[in-house]
Structure formats: C-alpha cells, structure tokens
Amino acid sequence: LTHFSLIIILAGSLIGNIWGFKAYISIPEGESINAVVLRESNQMLNLDFEIRLDKFKEVKYPGSQITKEDTSEVTIFEKDREVLKKAIRINHPLQFKGISFYQSGHGFIPPRPGEGKAELEIIPKGNGSRGYRLQIAEGETKQIPGTEHRVQFATFIPDFGVGEGNRPISRSDQLNNPAVQVNIYRNGKLSFQGWSFLRYPDFHGSKDDTYRVKFIDYLGGRPYTGLQVVKDPGVWVVWTGFGFLVLGLVFSFHFRRRSSSDKRLKEIGGKND
DSSP: OHHHHHHHHHHHHHHHHHHOEEEEEEEETTOEEEEEEETTTOOEEEEEEEEEEEEEEEEEOTTSOSEEEEEEEEEEEETTEEEEEEEEETTBOEEETTEEEEEEEEEEEOOOTTOOEEEEEEEETTSTTOOEEEEEETTOEEEOTTSSOEEEEEEEESBEEEOGGGOEEESOSSTTBOEEEEEEEETTEEEEEEEEESSOTTOOBOSOOSEEEEEEEEEOSEEEEEEEEEEOTTHHHHHHHHHHHHHHHHHHHHHHHHHHHHHHHHHHHHHHO
16 A cells, blocks of 8 residues: 555656646736746746736734735636636635645836825924825925925935945835935025935934925835746645555554564463463
C-alpha cells in the first residue's frame, strides 16, 4: 500500500505539471481581464471567463504603515453574465473552474500629470485649529476663502524621498509617503512654500508661519491588485496518495506490532511447556 501511494503521488504531480499552470495578474480597480501571464514563459493564457476588480481595500495596523489585510472584491463574468462575487483575502482564495486566485500584492496607478487632486486644509496663523478646506487640482491656483491670498497645488510626489543635493524625489510610483508642495501668494508674491505629508498631517515643512497646510487626502489614480493564479488538476490525486500513504504506515505499524506480540506470546508459551 505504501509503494502504491507513492506512485499515486508521483502521478498527481505529473498531472499538475502537464495540465496545470502557475500565473499572475494585475487588475486595476474597475477593470476586467480575461487572460493571465504564465510565470515560466511570461506568455499570455486566455481564460474562458472574465474577472473584474470592483474594489480594493488595504487595512493597516493602528498607528503603523504596515499592512494588516488586503481585500480584493471581485466579480466573475461568463459571456457578459455575472456568475459569482467574492472577496479575496490572504488565505481565503477565490476558486472557480478549478483555478485558484490568491491575494499576493497591490499597487497604485498614478494619474496623468494634471489629473490628480489634493484635499487641503489651510490654517492661518492665530486661528488655532480652524482652517479652510478645499480641493485643488495639480497646477491649479485657488483663492483662500475670506482672504485675498491664493493657494497653488504645485507638485505631487507619491513616495517622497530626498535625493542628491537634498532634492525631493519619488522613490517609487506607489503611495508609500504621499506629499504635496503648496505655494501661497499674497498680493501676487510668493509668501509661503512648503511640503505637506498625508501620513504626517502635523508636519509643517516651511519656515513661514503665516499658514499651516494639512494634506488631508489625495484624489486621483487607481489602486490595482496583484493575484497569483494557480491551476493544479493533480492536487486531489496527490492528496489521495498521501491518504493511502498514511493508511499504509498505520497498517504497517499495527500489523508489525501485532506480529511481534504474537511471536512473543508463542515464545512465552513455549517456555511454559
């Protein structure tokens, strides 16, 4: 039985290697795909259904930038007909038609230049925590309510860092450390210029204390999810083989122990005679 189980396990592995595949996909939020990229060859493999990313959610540990959980809410379509909705999480894959989709990563697709918007809170000096909230597009200038001053959303950096010569750079195109450069003009002259950070809203990156600017939110771009895609038609054959292997080991141990006990009893009986 033990040798037979090893043959079954080997057969299951061969079935998976021949008729199965390992691939990956990246799906922007709101879009659908019907093909995957094979890991070994980087070739596209078409599917007979579509998978759409409806919503991607990232939850971080409180007070930390470490990801606690990623969730991809997806919908499966066959011939333009919705057949399944599922939330994919770590250790909670989507299984459909023998194919498993595992949550493996995520990222951010930045907007094209000029399309992103920032939500800012402009707090004048002496107003305590009372400020003015406004949404402003990159490169746009708006008047601060109740004043003659104007604010400009000058630059957005998704992953702020400092390069050579203390020059601001983006270390990646992901929202790891989003920052905006804000200019404020009084009577047509620049009076405030500084950086504000989404992760650190209380940071005040300017020597000019006329205003304090809080970066509240960034509107623009889209998240995408990364999924590992696995098809292994031989997996149940392998598990069946493991089942026979366990049974074989149990029977082997049981009968060997019983045979040893019977032999010992015969030896004891022979001595008594």
